[in-house]
Amino acid sequence: MTDYRECAIRHLTAIDPGAGVGLDPAVEHADTTQAVRSNLSLVAGIALLLGLVIFGWAAPDTFNVYKMVHVVAAVIWVGGGAMLTVLALLTEREGDPNVLMSLGRKAEFLATRIFIPASFVVLLFGILMMIQGSLDWGQFWVISGLVGFAATFLTGLLFLSPQTKKLNALAAEHGVEHPLTQAALKRLLLVARFDVAVLLLVVANMTAKPFS
Numbered sequence: 433m434t435d436y437r438e439c440a441i442r443h444l445t446a447i448d449p450g451a452g453v454g455l456d457p458a459v460e461h462a463d464t465t466q467a468v469r470s471n472l473s474l475v476a477g478i479a480l481l482l483g484l485v486i487f488g489w490a491a492p493d494t495f496n497v498y499k500m501v502h503v504v505a506a507v508i509w510v511g512g513g514a515m516l517t518v519l520a521l522l523t524e525r526e527g528d529p530n531v532l533m534s535l536g537r538k539a540e541f542l543a544t545r546i547f548i549p550a551s552f553v554v555l556l557f558g559i560l561m562m563i564q565g566s567l568d569w570g571q572f573w574v575i576s577g578l579v580g581f582a583a584t585f586l587t588g589l590l591f592l593s594p595q596t597k598k599l600n601a602l603a604a605e606h607g608v609e610h611p612l613t614q615a616a617l618k619r620l621l622l623v624a625r626f627d628v629a630v631l632l633l634v635v636a637n638m639t640a641k642p643f644s
């Protein structure tokens with residue numbers, strides 16, 4: 433039995449003992465719809481994986497497969513970061529410290545579980561392409577890709593990560609709404625904006641390949 437259904441039964445029995453025996457059809461329907469939605473999300477994930485395998489399989493050569501993985505990972509990383517930045521700007525405008533903090537916590541989760549692994553996939557497949565295609569490491573777009581990666585890596589290591597720890601400590605000590613906590617959060621979001629701007633410039637540079 434799902435948590436949702438258990439919660440509904442507990443709620444109903446609190447109002448009317450014995451109500452859990454025959455559940456409200458609307459609750460039953462919501463439960464079924466939720467289960468169908470979860471299954472459809474799984475189908476979307478499987479369709480994506482299958483599509484990547486088929487496209488990779490049918491690619492003209494290994495270089496294109498590497499490029500496919502490199503670009504898909506870059507889209508997840510840079511696109512995800514860019515959207516999170518816009519969301520943070522909109523949330524900041526709403527002026528609710530709790531909602532902003534909640535977004536900050538989600539951003540931390542996304543950074544560690546999705547963006548950092550995706551960034552390493554981008555780097556790895558970038559290097560593999562360079563070797564596979566015997567490309568010149570001295571080209572401007574390659575150097576700026578490496579510099580962009582190093583910049584974002586160091587920003588994460590030296591600023592974002594320790595500041596996130598500090599932010600969590602401030603939230604635990606003073607609470608989410610305290611000016612010190614909110615100032616630390618806003619500082620973090622500001623630096624993250626510059627980080628995303630650098631990454632978008634790397635994408636622009638890597639596609640236009642100027643000065644090469």
Ligand code: HEM
Binds near residue numbers: 558561634639
């Ligand atoms: C900040 C990290 C990076 C991002 C966001 C990024 C993004 C991209 C994108 C969007 C493309 C497609 C452009 C095209 O095919 O014309 C691309 C291609 C490529 N990237 Fe990156 N990249 C990054 C880092 C790197 C690094 C560090 C390397 C090398 C070590 C690299 C090597 C390549 C190569 C070889 C191509 C294929 C170019 C071609 O086919 O002409 N990338 N990258």
